[in-house]
Amino acid sequence: MRATTEQQVKYLQERLWKLLEEVEQVVLGQQETVKLVLSAMLAGGHALLEGVPGLAKTLLVKTLAQSMRLHFNRIQFTPDLMPSDIIGTEVIRQLPDGNLEVEFRLGPIFANLLLADEINRTPPKTQAALLEAMQECAVTYAGNTYPLPTPFFLLATQNPVEQAGTYSLPEAQLDRFLLYLKMTYPAPDAELEVLRQTAVEHFHEPEAVMGRDDFVAAQECAQKVAVDERLIVWVHECILQTRPQATTNKNIRRWVQWGAGTRAGQAWLRVAKAHAFLSGRYSLALEDLHFVALPVLRHRFVLNFEAQAENISVDDLILEIIHA
Known part of the structure; x- marks a missing residue:
């Protein structure tokens, strides 16, 4: 751990523990899942969350983004989604002098934290648009390569494949996910607390407790x-x-x-x-x-x-x- 002092390392760990605490106050009854997702992000990898609707998969990802001051985007995957809807597309625009030029308009994948919601609702061709981004942290369009922001995390959610209207992810894409998490129903006491909070409309609002630079430093420490x-x-x-x-x-x-x-x-x-x-x-x-x-x-x-x-x-x- 020579790259940082012992005091700096301790500070980063305390920030991570505070981050865990902040997320767990919003996403009740999923402590193990929260810790695993954060471990995947610390390792610089991507995670796939599977579970039936209503288990706070989307809420977990959004809360992480809010608590870490990360640029966050969300894509709702649907059967008619196209690859250009994810990575972006080229458009023709007119310059002040009247000439035309081709400009690449960035898609929602250009974010620090991308939520790919219900990723198995879209056909394999569109799912494959994520492969290069997941492996290389860059996307290629019309022969040009565009780097993604640092850090870049893809957290995808999917419904069980037994449900109607889903497409199984190909093995090559599954292998790009560092973790494949299966979310289950929360414990009865945690679920009861969710209902209590709903009854009085009192929910914890997540605070930003860790910045992007601190998280990148924590990643470096974790790999040492x-x-x-x-x-x-x-x-x-x-x-x-x-x-x-x-x-x-x-x-x-x-x-x-x-x-x-x-x-x-x-x-x-x-x-x-x-x-x-x-x-x-x-x-x-x-x-x-x-x-x-x-x-x-x-x-x-x-x-x-x-x-x-x-x-x-x-x-x-x-x-x-x-x-x-």
Whole structure:
């Protein structure tokens, strides 16, 4: 942690804890999800939030933007959305001297925090418009490349694929998401508190508690978290165990079509380091790897048709691997 002083690092962690507290006062009963989303952002990655309507997915993203003074844009994905509606388009404008010139008009993707709401409501062609932005933090239009603002985070929400009018995200795009989170209903006491606040129309208004520059500095600190060689070897072994041709697990050989790639291990370490820093530690612990394992891995290997017919759970297979 030599790039910043110990006092500066402590200040950044306190800002992050205040940010967590601020978001959790608005989004009640989703503490684990809030912490995982913030860990993904600290790791410089993107997150996909899945859940039925009404679980505060959109509210979570908007609250993060307000609490961090980030330039925020929202795209509501619909079946007729076009790629140009996301990245922008070229328009012809007339200059004062009467001449015409072609100008690129920036789309809503040019933001620090982009909410892609109900991303699986739009066809794959439009979904693919996000691929370059997610990987390169830039977009290309008509042969010209335009960099996106720094930092850039894409937080997407989607409804379960069983719902009508949805399009499954292609594997290449799913792999660009650092985390794939499945939001569940809040605990009964948290849900009751939401209803109480609704009854009296009293909701917490989020305050800006952390600026963009501080968050970028916190990202740099998070990636300097120390990692023991034994944990790196353990992560590698877990990744190998997801692959049918390399595993010793009979369930993986039977149910999995293909396993996680190298990027899965990289993503696992990055987000686990961010979680460790968010938890006040400067070295990675096994508990950090366990905490983020499901959202890091569940979208990075594919079950075969037999497993799908038998309703085999990817999450159960992951837990079997990491607790072996």
